[in-house]
Amino acid sequence: MSANAAARSARVSGAEVAAALENIADLLEIDGANPFRVRAYRNAARVVRDLPRDVAAMCAAGEDLAELPGIGRDLADKIAEIALTGDSAMRRELTGQSPPALTTLLRLPGLGPKKIRALHDALGVTTTEDLAAAAKSGRIHDLPGFGAKTEQRILASIEARRDEQARFLRPFAELHADALLRYLQAIPGVVHAAVAGSYRRGLETVGDLDVVVTAAEGSPVMERFVAYGAVERLDSQGSTRATVILRGGLQVDLRLVDEASYGAALCYFTGSKAYSIAVRKMGQERGLRINEYGVFRGEERVAGATEESVFRCVGLPYIPPELREDRGEIAAALAGRLPLLVERRDLRGDLHAHTTATDGRATLREVAEAARALGHTYLAITDHSRRLTVARGLDPDRLLEQIDAIDRLNAELRGFVVLKGIEVDILEDGRLDLPDDVLARLDLVVGALHSAFGLAREAQTTRLLRAMDHRCFSILAHPSARLLQARSPVDVDFDRVLEHARARGCFVELDGQPVRLDMSDVHAKMARDAGVLVSISSDAHSLSELGNQRYGVTQARRGWLERKDVLNARPLGALRALLRKTMG
DNA sequence: GCCGTTTTCGGCCCGACTGTTTTCAGTCG
Numbered sequence: 001m002s003a004n005a006a007a008r009s010a011r012v013s014g015a016e017v018a019a020a021l022e023n024i025a026d027l028l029e030i031d032g033a034n035p036f037r038v039r040a041y042r043n044a045a046r047v048v049r050d051l052p053r054d055v056a057a058m059c060a061a062g063e064d065l066a067e068l069p070g071i072g073r074d075l076a077d078k079i080a081e082i083a084l085t086g087d088s089a090m091r092r093e094l095t096g097q098s099p100p101a102l103t104t105l106l107r108l109p110g111l112g113p114k115k116i117r118a119l120h121d122a123l124g125v126t127t128t129e130d131l132a133a134a135a136k137s138g139r140i141h142d143l144p145g146f147g148a149k150t151e152q153r154i155l156a157s158i159e160a161r162r163d164e165q166a167r168f169l170r171p172f173a174e175l176h177a178d179a180l181l182r183y184l185q186a187i188p189g190v191v192h193a194a195v196a197g198s199y200r201r202g203l204e205t206v207g208d209l210d211v212v213v214t215a216a217e218g219s220p221v222m223e224r225f226v227a228y229g230a231v232e233r234l235d236s237q238g239s240t241r242a243t244v245i246l247r248g249g250l251q252v253d254l255r256l257v258d259e260a261s262y263g264a265a266l267c268y269f270t271g272s273k274a275y276s277i278a279v280r281k282m283g284q285e286r287g288l289r290i291n292e293y294g295v296f297r298g299e300e301r302v303a304g305a306t307e308e309s310v311f312r313c314v315g316l317p318y319i320p321p322e323l324r325e326d327r328g329e330i331a332a333a334l335a336g337r338l339p340l341l342v343e344r345r346d347l348r349g350d351l352h353a354h355t356t357a358t359d360g361r362a363t364l365r366e367v368a369e370a371a372r373a374l375g376h377t378y379l380a381i382t383d384h385s386r387r388l389t390v391a392r393g394l395d396p397d398r399l400l401e402q403i404d405a406i407d408r409l410n411a412e413l414r415g416f417v418v419l420k421g422i423e424v425d426i427l428e429d430g431r432l433d434l435p436d437d438v439l440a441r442l443d444l445v446v447g448a449l450h451s452a453f454g455l456a457r458e459a460q461t462t463r464l465l466r467a468m469d470h471r472c473f474s475i476l477a478h479p480s481a482r483l484l485q486a487r488s489p490v491d492v493d494f495d496r497v498l499e500h501a502r503a504r505g506c507f508v509e510l511d512g513q514p515v516r517l518d519m520s521d522v523h524a525k526m527a528r529d530a531g532v533l534v535s536i537s538s539d540a541h542s543l544s545e546l547g548n549q550r551y552g553v554t555q556a557r558r559g560w561l562e563r564k565d566v567l568n569a570r571p572l573g574a575l576r577a578l579l580r581k582t583m584g
Numbered sequence: 585g586c587c588g589t590t591t592t593c594g595g596c597c598c599g600a601c602t603g604t605t606t607t608c609a610g611t612c613g
Contacts, residue, residue, distance in 0.1 A: 036596055040585035072586050110602090112611050147604055197613090210613080238601055243612095253613075255600090268598090273613075280597045291598055 012083050013491075014048050014055045020082045020091060021045035026103035027094040029113040030120075043070045046274060048079060050327055052526045053495060056083040099126040108157045110150070118143060132158050168250055169484060169514045170551055173199055173206035176230065176250055180211065183228055189219025192262055196269035197253075202322045202554035204517040205484060208251035210269045214262045225254050261293040264304035268292035274326035282314045282330075290314075322557040341557040342536075344550055346569045349378035352423065352446055352477060352509065352537035353546065357402055358383040359391035361542040364405055364418070370543045372416040378572050380419035381406060382446045382477075385433040387425040394422070396438045403441060417572060419443040423477055428452040430466025432473070439472040444579050446509070448477035449490060457491040464492060465500045474579055475535050475567075476501065478511040478518040486515070494523055498530040505578075507567050509535045510559075512552025513545070524559025533567040533578070 025041035047068050048055055058065065059080040066076035081088045098120070105116045105128065119125040122143050123134050131154060134140050140151040177195045184193040190213060194200075197210030215221045226234050226242055235243040240256045257265040268276060268291065283290040288297055294304025295313045303309035311318050316333045320341055323329040332338050353367055354360030360367065364381060371379035383402065384393040394402065399422060406418045421444045425433035432439065432447060439445050447467050455463065467473060479497065480489030501508055508527050511518045516539070519527065527534050536556050538548040556566065563569045570578065 034585080037585045039596080043586090070586065074585060110611070114610060145604070145609075149603060153603095208613095236601060241600055243601090269613080271613085273597095277597055284597080289598085293599090 012056050012086050014051050016086075017055050017079060017082045018045040018049040020088065021048065021079070023100075023103060024078075024088070024091050024094065026106055026113075027091070027098065027100075030098055030102050030106070030117055031094065032113070032117065040070065040075065043274070044075045044079065047071060050325070050522060052522055052529070054493070055079065057493075059083045101127045104128060105131060108154070110153050110157060115145070115150075118145065128158060167205035167207045167485070169205060170199075170554075171514050172248070173209065173250065176246055176248075176252075177209055179230070180209070180228065180252065184211070184213060184221065184225065187215070187219065187221050187224045189216035190221055191215060191259060194266060196266055197271065200270050200321045201272065201324060202558050204514075204520070204555060206250075208253060211252060211254045212262070212265045212269055213254060213256050214259050215256060221256060222254075255292070257292065259305065260301065261304050263306035263308070264290070264294045264310050265292045267307050267310050270321050270324060272325050275324040275330070278326050278330055279314060279316075282316075286314065288313060320557065322554065323560065325558075339560045339562045342553060342561045342563050342566050342569065344553045345375075346563040346566065347376070347536060347549060347553070348571055349376045349380070349419075349568050349575070350538050350540070350546065350549060351380040351419070351421070351444065351475060351535045351568050352382050352511065353379060353540045354383050354423075355381060355402075357398065358388075358393055359541060364402070365409060366543060367540070367546070368409060368413065368416070368418050370546055372413070374546060377415065378417045378419055378575070380421040380444055380446075382421040382423040382444075384450075385422055385424040387427070387433045388450055393425070393433075396435060399434065399438055400441075421446055421474075423448050425450050426463060426467040428455070428463065430463040430469075432467060432470055436470075436472065439470075442472070443576075444474040445470075445472045446475045446477045447473055449481045453481055453487065453490050455490070457493060460490050461493045461496055464497050468497075468500050468504050468506050473504070473506055475507045475509050477509045477537075478513075478516050478539070479508055479523065480518050480520070482516065482518055484515050484517065489518075489520075494526060495530075498527055498532050501532045502530055507533045507535055507578075509537050510552045510556055511537055511539045512548035512550070512555075513539045514548065514551050517551060517555050519555075519559070521555055521558035524556055524561055528559060528561055528565045534561060534565055535567040537568070 021041050022045045025038050028041065029038045047070060064076065065071055065079050066073050078088050078090065102116055102120060105111055123139055125131050125134055135151050135155045140146050141148045177199060181193050184190055192214040194212050195209055196212050199206045199209055213221055222242055226237055226244060230246045231244045232247045233245040235245060243251060243253050245251050255265060255269060280290045283295060288295050294301040295310055303313045308318055317338060319329055319333050319338065350371055355362065355364045355367055368379055384391040386393045386395040403420050406420050410418055420442045422442055423446045426447045426449055427433055428451065482489040508519065510524055524534060534556065536549055536552040538546050540546045540548060
């Protein structure tokens with residue numbers, strides 16, 4: 001491979017390749033292509049997006065992508081073409097046939113490929129602006145298959161789109177989910193009420209809430225649901241299904257099913273889509289039909305009241321919701337090799353927290369006591385280092401003062417230990433932001449990127465490797481430095497980072513702040529597979545944020561992590577031994 | 585476009601709701 005090809009291959013990320021494949025699928029759909037062909041492209045996009053390794057690097061290394069599930073010769077070649085050149089001839093040809101802007105119209109609720117095609121052919125609509133103008137001038141409602149309501153709905157959804165936020169962070173969704181479930185459970189006749197969907201699978205952001213409810217005959221649950229106080233707008237309502245938009249923009253879909261269908265409905269609405277399709281296919285092979293009402297052999301329902309009963313029918317053990325992504329969990333389940341996922345109660349301590357010494361809002365003593373009250377046996381104080389001036393980062397003198405303060409506090413505390421740490425900036429060249437002799441006095445050194453996020457892949461990777469070469473380095477904090485919906489992850493070769501961490505006896509962090517959740521699920525699984533222990537931390541800046549660890553645990557479960565994979569699931573003695581090895 | 589101890593051709597997961605339809609297509613999840 002030439003140096004040029006190498007440089008190009010490093011530029012096209014898996015996410016970009018996936019986006020190009022989705023774009024092809026959109027264009028094909030508007031073109032009226034075979035729906036199963038469209039699905040093949042969407043499936044390929046998902047597979048590439050979830051790939052634990054850099055797709056461009058795999059292509060450059062001559063690996064055969066056709067071995068991936070759902071990807072054959074044709075798609076493998078297209079993926080390689082996109083990964084190595086940034087685009088595909090097929091996509092360019094398709095955009096030549098129909099205006100590329102049409103695909104953005106697919107994102108408008110209520111408009112699918114057929115209607116978009118019709119609007120384009122009859123009225124020449126290609127952009128959202130064209131569409132709004134056509135609707136306003138009343139040219140849409142006379143088209144065959146369209147009507148006055150469709151025209152109104154188009155206008156309304158264009159309007160709503162303007163200030164709409166596509167997805168929500170977990171705490172926001174959690175707040176609504178908890179309150180709604182309490183409300184639903186208090187309605188007469190309601191037996192079960194649970195949130196399914198991506199929320200239950202523990203995704204880092206949530207697009208809507210899928211709620212499954214069972215209730216006695218005659219329960220007013222549907223009327224009460226659409227009358228819920230936080231409802232801003234009713235979208236649709238039937239006898240078993242309704243959709244509302246809550247204030248703040250979160251959509252809630254409610255499904256009412258019989259008690260005998262509860263487990264099947266939970267399975268069905270928990271998804272993911274790809275996982276559900278795979279399971280239904282397994283059912284088919286056994287002569288079973290699986291839907292939200294149960295598992296059926298002919299007309300007879302053979303399972304459905306509980307999720308376990310549905311799993312049993314297709315010969316699977318129970319698969320935790322966080323794993324249901326069709327990323328190998330079904331094969332693992334069949335082989336009896338499902339991970340025993342880490343739980344919050346497995347955590348013995350927290351290895352990343354801040355105090356008023358820098359940008360935290362609670363004092364050293366307050367944070368320590370709050371952590372102990374959570375049941376922890378240790379807590380590492382890791383305030384910022386001097387370069388992070390906005391956070392009043394610690395210089396050597398102030399850090400030494402904090403070390404003394406921690407020693408004094410530890411002398412008082414019983415059955416709990418405050419570990420002396422720092423969240424030290426990794427400088428642009430990979431050096432650490434504090435002198436070696438000061439770092440050597442700490443129990444652990446957590447290194448983090450807070451600047452120069454835009455470095456090219458090679459430089460960024462070298463920067464992290466060099467930081468880990470420092471004899472005091474313990475844990476790489478929030479490795480990608482991303483902020484959900486705000487800042488993209490840095491471009492690094494994470495395989496090499498993990499390989500180096502393992503060789504150096506270092507660890508990687510899964511930061512539980514809802515806006516970070518960094519590592520991603522895919523990176524967490526890579527760490528597990530590489531044999532690098534993960535620190536699930538709160539990165540707390542206040543007492544309540546010590547609870548962030550629960551978001552981290554959810555993400556860790558999505559990454560297949562078990563208790564043995566988690567650094568801070570170790571008792572203090574074992575933790576100290578592991579840290580000493582790195583401080584060596 | 586993918587895939588195969590029923591198939592290398594002919595299948596491909598399944599149902600609710602809406603709006604435009606007098607029996608159903610399109611959209612959504």
